[in-house]
Amino acid sequence: xxxxxxxxxxxxxxxxxxxxxxxxxxxxxxxxxxxxxxxxxxxxxxxxxxxxxxxxxxxxxxxxxxxxxxxxxxxxxxxxxxxxxxxxxxxxxxxxxxxxxxxxxxxxxxxxxxxxxxxxxxxxxxxxxxxxxxxxxxxxxxxxxxxxxxxxxxxxxxxxxxxxxxxx
Amino acid sequence: xxxxxxxxxxxxxxxxxxxxxxxxxxxxxxxxxxxxxxxxxxxxxxxxxxxxxxxxxxxxxxxxxxxxxxxxxxxxxxxxxxxxxxxxxxxxxxxxxxxxxxxxxxxxxxxxxxxxxxxxxxxxxxxxxxxxxxxxxxxxxxxxxxxxxxxxxxxxxxxxxxxxxxxxxxxxxxxxxxxxxxxxxxxxxxxxxxxxxxxxxxxxxxxxxxxxxxxxxxxxxxxxxxxxxxxxxxxxxxxx
Numbered sequence: 001x002x003x004x005x006x007x008x009x010x011x012x013x014x015x016x017x018x019x020x021x022x023x024x025x026x027x028x029x030x031x032x033x034x035x036x037x038x039x040x041x042x043x044x045x046x047x048x049x050x051x052x053x054x055x056x057x058x059x060x061x062x063x064x065x066x067x068x069x070x071x072x073x074x075x076x077x078x079x080x081x082x083x084x085x086x087x088x089x090x091x092x093x094x095x096x097x098x099x100x101x102x103x104x105x106x107x108x109x110x111x112x113x114x115x116x117x118x119x120x121x122x123x124x125x126x127x128x129x130x131x132x133x134x135x136x137x138x139x140x141x142x143x144x145x146x147x148x149x150x151x152x153x154x155x156x157x158x159x160x161x162x163x164x165x166x167x168x
Numbered sequence: 169x170x171x172x173x174x175x176x177x178x179x180x181x182x183x184x185x186x187x188x189x190x191x192x193x194x195x196x197x198x199x200x201x202x203x204x205x206x207x208x209x210x211x212x213x214x215x216x217x218x219x220x221x222x223x224x225x226x227x228x229x230x231x232x233x234x235x236x237x238x239x240x241x242x243x244x245x246x247x248x249x250x251x252x253x254x255x256x257x258x259x260x261x262x263x264x265x266x267x268x269x270x271x272x273x274x275x276x277x278x279x280x281x282x283x284x285x286x287x288x289x290x291x292x293x294x295x296x297x298x299x300x301x302x303x304x305x306x307x308x309x310x311x312x313x314x315x316x317x318x319x320x321x322x323x324x325x326x327x328x329x330x331x332x333x334x335x336x337x338x339x340x341x342x343x344x345x346x347x348x349x350x351x352x353x354x355x356x357x358x359x360x361x362x363x364x365x366x367x368x369x370x371x372x373x374x375x376x377x378x379x380x381x382x383x384x385x386x387x388x389x390x391x392x393x394x395x396x397x398x399x400x401x402x403x404x405x406x407x408x
Contacts, residue, residue, distance in 0.1 A: 044324050045324070047300075047304065047321050048297055049322055050280040052280055
């Protein structure tokens with residue numbers, strides 16, 4: 001009887017700590033506020049000028065809930081958007097190498113999705129549907145990191161990286 | 169006797185190793201004496217060996233920082249193309265009467281510095297920028313952003329941007345069929361294809377993306393044509 005109470009208390013504690021997002025039937029995380037400035041610079045007649053590029057991470061995920069309070073990641077849409085904040089067209093090439101790292105919340109194991117192709121310029125969140133289904137894996141308190149790399153050949157740095165973290 | 173032979177052999181091996189290392193190190197080194205006094209003439213601009221070597225070193229450093237090492241001739245080509253291209257573009261800017269006002273230059277510097285302020289202070293690129301400003305003798309970014317020489321020099325690359333924007337404005341919006349083709353090509357799952365095709369917001373994003381791609385292509389073609397017809401003379405052996 002005592003053991004049963006302990007188990008019940010443990011179950012309540014566990015269930016109580018499950019964030020709402022984890023057992024929602026669908027959950028989307030829109031990272032539209034995650035704007036990052038990449039501080040490129042250019043040189044003109046010996047003077048260094050700032051040439052910032054603003055990159056915004058867009059991230060949406062669909063999770064399917066289960067009765068146990070766990071969620072399974074069903075589909076992920078992710079991309080990065082370059083904002084030309086000034087009207088001047090800069091001759092830069094964007095190379096997106098997004099990488100998502102998930103912790104399953106149960107073990108120390110991290111599960112990683114690396115998009116196998118280069119992403120493209122000014123992609124929207126719906127242009128690429130990196131759909132995948134991994135029904136055997138459940139995630140709890142997912143911790144996600146996305147990376148983007150921008151190549152700007154006319155600048156002093158050439159490459160700059162940006163990353164976003166979303167911890168639920 | 170055997171000991172002496174071994175010693176001699178060791179010395180020979182050491183010397184050959186030193187020579188190999190020295191030869192390898194020398195292969196990528198950049199020295200102004202490697203170039204003739206005048207390296208390039210384009211328009212009214214003359215580039216000396218000192219200026220050229222300095223630029224090549226900077227490009228090399230940029231690639232080294234990014235762990236994307238290239239051959240020395242690669243950096244030389246990059247520098248030559250950049251100087252020629254900028255000069256040819258500046259000529260077109262003058263011909264078309266494109267001008268940047270003091271207000272536009274001030275606004276650009278104010279906004280771009282504000283964006284740099286968002287970057288964390290230890291960022292090496294931000295540090296590099298702030299150090300460069302100090303090296304020029306400015307006590308603050310505000311002083312730098314209000315300096316006449318800085319403002320006038322900024323107008324040079326801002327005018328190039330205006331030219332790029334003029335060319336971009338001549339590009340037509342992509343047709344609906346092009347949007348459909350793109351969705352079909354990029355999406356793997358039939359269900360997704362139908363969903364995206366029927367989503368007006370997604371179509372709008374794709375349309376914008378395709379337009380920007382076309383604009384970038386048009387600008388690159390313009391630059392390519394300018395480059396192929398441009399009047400310049402290179403005094404070093406390089407195949408651009």
